[in-house]
Amino acid sequence: MxxxxxxxxxxxxxxxxxxxxxxxxxxxxxxxxxxxxxxxNQAPAPQVNSRAIQIVLTTAFLMAALITALCDLQINKTVTWCGYVIGALLVGYVMLVLPLWLRRPNPVVFVPCSFAAIGGYLLYINLASGGSWFLSFAFPVVGFIALVVTAVVALLRYLRRGRLYIFGGAAVALGAFMPLMEYLMCFTFEPLRFAGWSWYPLIALVLLGIMLIFLALCRPARETMERKFFL
Ligand SMILES: [Zn+2]
Structure with a gap:
């Protein structure tokens, strides 16, 4: 030796x-x-100057929004397409840069904030383009997905175990929502008819959810899967 x-x-x-x-x-x-x-291990944790990154990113987002607005106003003399671009920039900012401002970003807070930003952006597109699909389609769909994702994130964070039950439950919930989503789509966009495509994702997601819950319940099966996928 x-x-x-x-x-x-x-x-x-x-x-x-x-x-x-x-x-x-x-x-x-x-x-x-x-x-x-x-x-x-006594190596010191690498020091990242996060404050500087935040300031650089914030400036970049503000500059992009300002340039877009100026171009649009210069060409069209009024707000036309720049609203969409600035809205998208805002959504990106809320999702990517806003969490950096917090010392310890809590996903249970910034995940719903991100979905709220997406919802607000869709509402803006709906109003700006004179559509009438926000309340009957975009709001319930984004709201439901936001609820499921927030619940998953919160449960993962505070339970720290039972991941398979959480993901299984989320898959079943999303699957069960599919026919309702198709119905809302048909109800909102008139010429569309209920074709029943939503049953395919429903079946796939429910089967996936049941499989995950089965793995959570059955220890030998879980161990075999963990070995197979090197978890
Ligand atoms: Zn030695």
């Missing part, structure tokens, strides 16, 4: 290298209870 640090030959009973002091791990010898195999 040789020291991994300095290469000196070691006796089998050696617990630390006599030359450089590195802890020796001998795989065939029994390691005592509570004994560390490796020394604790």
């Amino acid at each position: 040789y020291c991994i640090n300095c290469g000196v030959k070691l006796a089998d009973t050696e617990k630390a290298c006599p030359l450089c002091g590195v802890v020796v791990f001998h795989p065939e010898l029994h390691q005592g209870e509570g004994e560390r195999l490796f020394p604790a």
